[in-house]
Amino acid sequence: MNPLFWSVRVLLGRLPGLLALLLLAASAQAQQPTPPVVTDSMRTQPETRRDSLRRRFDQERVLTGLKAYTRRKTIAGKVASAIFNFTERQEDRVGIDVELLDRQFDQHSYKIVRRIDIRALDAFGYSVSDPTRQPRNILERTGNSLHVTTSRARIRQLLLFRVGEELAPQALAESERLLRQTEELLDARVFVDEETTTQDSVDIRIITKDIFSIGASYQLRDVGAGVVEADDINFLGQGHQVRNRFEYGRTEPQSWSYDGSYLVPFRHFLNGQVSYRNSYNYQEQSISFSRNFYSLNTRYAGAAALRMVQQLVPAGQEPETFQASNFSIKDVWLGRSLRLRSYDLGYENPARIILSGRIYNTSYTARPNPDYQNSSLVLGTVGYSVRRYYKDKYLFGFGRTEDIPTGSLLSFTAGYDFNDQSNRNYYALRGSTGAFSQRNGYLYLSAEFGSFIRQRDKDWQQGLLSTELLYFTRLYHTGNWQWRHFFWNRSALGFNRLRTDQLLLIDGNRGLRGFESDIRGNSRFVLNYETTVFTPVSFLGFRMAGVAFVDAAWLATKPGQELPFRETPFTGFGLGIRMRNEYIAVRTVQLLLGYYPRGQTTTNGFRIFESSRPYYDFNDFNFAQPNTVRYE
Incomplete structure (x- = not known):
């Protein structure tokens, strides 16, 4: 079945529900009492009334009608109230200062941590900003009954302080950031109990x-074809992540594929992962252990990984003829x-x-031809880094x-690249900077250049110049409506690339969103604008936003x-809706x-996509790990 036809049919199937909601809003607006019309007896000509069919559609009127309908005590009103929620969240009313995270807890540095109280909240109905x-x-x-709350042991894994130890500078702010950045937690707050804190010790409260x-x-x-996915990113509340993707009904000789990981x-921010992938002419197994520079005070980071790949690649121009390409x-x-x-000081x-x-x-x-080379790439990096963090809302x-x-x-x-044909040197330079202010928004700039150089003839190979610019404006407000503008520019200029x-x-995500082409x-x-x-x-817990974009x-x-x-x-233009539920995976x-x-690929140039x-x-x-400039 044509994917475009299927998407249009799904949308048409949902139109009656959307029209019903609009009719509810219009009905609620129409049934509100209106003041009596007072006519002027001195007027000799009756007032001409505008044609109601030509009235401008007023989105505020529709929202007002829906709000009024949700306040009704009828069964339909209660159903609408359960579906739509117009109550402004306390977090939005209170707001959040655009705050630099460096010095907010400086007065407690080097104090002894006496007690840590952890309160882990379920996914639905609770708030870190409103304990009641x-x-x-x-x-x-x-x-909540179907959800296993994150264990306190898992939360302690992400803290940079322990009971009985001195509180290092920025440990509180960095711990709060690390808690928020985990996939299983929506939000987190780290507080100092000022009532019980003394000059030499501190009590800390954590809410997640x-x-x-x-x-x-x-x-x-299609008929007999589909994709099934099942994930749990906080298995048994321990932070374990299980991901599974199964596809069936493929047109290839192997009609199914599977991709899974665990x-x-x-402790100490060390992660272990195993993964398996099986599709037509391709199998891969991998295992890895990694520890990143997760915090400003992290001294050591590293990783070790092993991948084993067995695949069949086309042999020349003959169809359905393959050769093995197995490597580790x-x-x-x-x-x-x-x-x-x-x-x-301090x-x-x-x-x-x-x-x-x-x-x-x-x-x-096993390799199909000499272009597939054994190699050992040795890389070394020296760098300078400065990191600071701000807090804000309504970005992503x-x-x-x-x-x-x-x-x-x-x-x-x-x-230095040791390979079967000719050894090569590699050199790369990277620079990036970013700044943020509540008035002007956020600006990020990055540039990176890298290339191999073959020793025997000083031949530059697989060179790449990559640049990036990301800018978004401050948050604008009109009543309960808020919006931002995003601008993104990326370039990848390759030279002396190999034919393989x-x-x-x-x-x-590499260019035009929603674009399908093999070019x-x-x-x-x-260039991307949104x-x-x-x-x-x-x-139903999904907050809604409107999106318009222009890509080139x-x-x-x-x-x-x-x-x-x-x-x-190549250009792309589009609009749509974005729904986000912060409480689910x-x-x-x-x-x-x-x-x-x-x-x-579609004949008329239109595409509906999710x-x-x-x-x-x-x-x-x-x-992160030393790497070559990515050409992808």
């Missing part, structure tokens, strides 16, 4: 709020963070010098507290062409209509 709030209806209580961690979805693609968090990847890296001296310098090294080994047990979430990273990063990477390299696409090129330049309007409407992408499709600007850009659901004048992934995201200013 309780579940209000049977839906919230039923959801869960999300509903169990998620499942089903996508019907992640376990250990061993990946190990280690990093060390060095503090810099602080000349401000305040720790946030700047760090990072030293790290990595070994990345690829070994083939719908009212929850979000941490905004700012600062700067500069790094230099050098390496996979060229660049411009579909989905590839050596370089690309992408306006997001946050409405006061809440439907330039692609260098001709062989040997390195700059993409000589070709006509699959938080965001977007239904969008896009129009693409050229390049789209997405559950955020299109934008922050780039932190911490160091």
